[in-house]
Amino acid sequence: MNNGIDVEKARRETIRWHILVALNAARPIGASESIMLTTIQAIPIDATQIELRREYDYLEERDLVKIEGRGTPQWHMKLTRAGMDMAEYTIDCHPGIARPKKWW
DSSP: OBTTBOHHHHHHHHHHHHHHHHHHHTTTTOEEHHHHHHHHHTTTOOOOHHHHHHHHHHHHHTTSEEEEOTTSSSOEEEEOHHHHHHHTTSSOOOTTOOOOOOOO
16 A cells, blocks of 8 residues: 555556456457457556456456356457446446546
């Protein structure tokens, strides 16, 4: 913890938001793990595949993302309707996701 800020929590919540934004840009096809890892690391957030899988699971439990190919080496993710609405600011943001305030 740094000056009352939980840096790891903020990092996880930021990664979740970037996942939603990237998958929204990848609609309607969605994106593979390798594309998502490259995208998130380009922000730059030094994330690993295992770390991103934890965040995909979190978002899937919130019904924001659908994961396909769990039993394979390469997962594939798509946004659900609620995930699209979250990324497009048409619904309130869930706690645990660092969505910036809408300014426009």
